[in-house]
Amino acid sequence: MNVDFLEALDQLAREKGIDKEVLLEAIEAALIASYRRNFHSAANVRVEVKRDTGEVHVYARKTVVEEPKDTRLEISLDAARDINPSYQIGDVVEIEVTPRDFGRIAAQAAKQVVMQRVKEAERSVIYSKFADREEEVVSGIVSRLEPRVAYIDLGDTEAILPQSEQMASDKLQVGKRLKVFIARVERTSKGPQIVVSRTHPGLLRRLFELEVPEIYEGIVEIKAVAREAGSRSKIAVHSRNPEVDPIGACVGARGSRVQAIVNELNGEKVDIVEWSEDPATFVANALSPAKVIDVHIYEDERVARTVVPDYQLSLAIGKEGQNARLAARLTGWKIDIKSESQMASHSLLDQLEDTNEEEPEFATLSDDWLNEP
Template sequence: MNVDFIEALEALEREKGIKKDVLIEAIEAALISGYKRNFNSAANVRVDINRQTGDVKVFARKQVVEEPEDPRLEISLDAAEQIDPGIQIGDIVEIEVTPRDFGRIAAQTAKQVVTQRIREAERGLIYSEFIDREEDIVTGVVQRQDARNYYVDLGKVEAVLPFAEVIPGEKFKQNDRIKTYITKVEKTTKGPQVLVSRTHPGLLKRLFELEVPEIYEGVVEIKSVSREAGQRSKIAVHTKNPDVDPVGACVGPRGARVQAIVNELKGEKIDIVRWSSDLAEFVANSLSPAKVVKVDVEESEKVARVVVPDYQLSLAIGKEGQNARLAAKLTGCKIDIKSESQMGPAADDPELDIEHEVER
């Protein structure tokens, strides 16, 4: 190694942010192993790389004793005094043992170490970048798939999109551009692994932030989201500005804003409801598009008993209970739904007293 090598390390320090001294120390440690492996040495050695010239030297480190038992690790006082007249018993003396062709080994080892450190540094930078983007939306290009996952190119890293995190019925081809939600970033032996999803409720939330300026600017706030990916979602919004309609802002002119999100989610239906600090009012809103006659709430148990007109009962419950189930998730309440006729005299008949209970 020579001055050019040192200059190359300095260039790496400027470009990659890997300090020259850190690289040199790593190369020195690797060269110690290389020396012992290539020259069958069990001696205690130190490798020194000159920080200015790049010259490499190997020193055997031996302890000064009266009668050496292992000449690879020990040296007599008489022999040590020829190297350093002031040496004493118990001191360590260093003797240069640089092999003639050690430069070739040093160059190969340095290349391997530098390459490895550059790779580690780049992985570290990628991890730092994407760990800050957890719970954020990213656009990528589908590269390939295997038996369980799609692999999405995000530029600096290939993200993993499991089939379980794909909207039901959704299929992608190579080079398709898709939006995904980063659920987790992990460090692995092969570098950072980014896991993404198309079914996570956070994707819906981030899409609204992209499409609705009032949400991005903080004028309108998303209070809660419940989602059954590919079928239906509910989102509760609120604003402190009396001049702003939070639902209207999310719907957009002629429904343009919400329609853009529906298109991105392959036709998933989205109910936008007004959040309220009054839990009874919030529960009534959450059952939209059904109309609600009355809501009784037991705050301590988070239970809401809802009465709806007879003709609205099936709408309030939804297909296979979906509307009521999403409302329960949105509000955090267990919701019991009954029609007006069930609350009348006929409700005393146990055969007619049908209770629709939905767990949150």
Template sequence: MNQDFIQALRDLEREKGIPVEVLLEAIEAALISAYKKNFGSAVNVRIHIDRDSGEVKVFSRREVVEQVEDPRTQISLEEAHRENPNYEIGDVVELEVTPKEFGRIAAQTAKQVVVQRIREAERDVIYEEYVNREEDIVTGIVRRQEMRNVFIDLGKTEAVLPVSEQIPGEEYKVGERIKTYIVEVKRTTKGPQILVSRTHPGLLKRLFELEVPEIHDGIVEIKAIAREAGSRSKIAVSSRNENVDAVGACVGPKGMRVQTVVNELKGEKIDIVKWSKDPATFVANALSPAKVLEVKVDEEAQVAQVVVPDYQLSLAIGKEGQNARLAAKLTGWKIDIKSESQVKELQTEETSVEGGLNSG
């Protein structure tokens, strides 16, 4: 190694941000292993690389003892005094033992260490970049599928879309550009592992933030999201400006904004409803597109009794109970839906029971 090598390390420091001293210390540590492997594993050595010239020197380190038992690691006081009369028992004597052919081994080892450190530094940079983007949206290109997991090229690295985070029935074609939500970034020996999702409610939130300037600017706020990925979602929004219609802003001119989100999610239906701090109003809004006649809330039990017109009952409940289920998830309330006829029947039965009790 020489001055050119030291200069190359300084160039690396500027380009990759790896301090020269860190690289040199790592090379010195690696050279100790290389020396022991080639010239005696039991020898205790120190290796020093001159920070200006790049010259490599090997020093044997032997402890000063009264009786030498292992000459590879120990030296007698008499022999130590020949080097320096000030040595005492317990001191460590360093003598240069640099082999003539050590330069080639040193150069090869240094190259391996530098390459490894560059890889580690690049992985660290990528990790730091993406760990700060957890809960954010990224766009990537589908590269391949392995064991049903989808690998997405993000440019500098790959992300994994596990089966559990894939939208049921959605197909991912190689070369296709898709948006995903970063769920977690893990540091591994092979570099950062980025787990992304297509089913997370956060993806829906981020997509609306991209499409609706009023959300990005903080005028309109997404208060709650309930999602059954690939099928249907509900989002509750409110406006901080009374002159801005929160629902209208999210729907967009001719429905363009919400349609862009629907297209990205391959046709997932999205209901946008107005949030209200009044639980009864919020529950009624959450059951949209069904029309609600009356809502009675039991705040202690967190139950909402909802009455809808007869012809709206199936719409309010939804296919396989989906509309009611999403509304309950969105509001955090248990929702009990009945039609007008059912309520009247119950009232008639109650009246009959009361009448029977009174006559008795």
């Protein structure tokens, strides 16, 4: 190694964000292992890389004793004082033992260490970068497809999109660009693993933040999201400014904002409803597009019984119960939906039960009357 090697280390340290001194210390540690392996040395060696010239020197460290028992580890007091008269018993003497052809071994060991440390540094940088971006939406390109996973090129690295996190409507192809939600970032033996999702409710939330300036600025707040990816979603919004219509802000002029989100999600229907502190009002809004006539709240059971017109019962429940199911997830209330006629019948039965006269009581006669004359 020489000055050119040190200059190359300088440049590498700047480009990869690695401390040059850390690299040199790692190289010295690797050279100790190489020296011991190639020259069958004891463990008492020190390797030094000169910071100004790049020269490599190997030193054997020996303890000063009266009579050495192992000359690899110990040196006599007389021999030590031939080197420096000030040595005393117990001191450690360093004797240079650099082999003639050690430069070639040193260069190879240094190359391996540098490559390993650079790879580790790059992995660490990638992990730090994406760990700070968990729960964000990023744009990527499908780079590879496998039966149970798709790989998404994010520029600096690849993320994995498991089959369970893919939308059935995505129809992924290599080269296709799409937005994904960073679900989690993990450290593994092979480097950072970035798991992304297309089904996570957070994707819908972040897409609205990107498309609606009022949400990004904090004027309109997303209170809750319920999603069945690829089919239908509901989002509850609230305006902190009475003059701003939260639903209108999310829909945009002629539906432009929400349509951009629907297009990104391959036609997934999105219901935007207004959030309310009043549970009854919120539940009624959540069942949109159905019109709710009345809502009865049962706090203890956390049940909301709703009444809708007869002709809107199927609309309120939705196909296979989807509308009611999403509304329940959005509000956190169990929702019982009844039509007007059902409620009328129920009320009539209650009235009949209340007005029923009590059955007459009959005295119990003893068997003695049979014996009376």
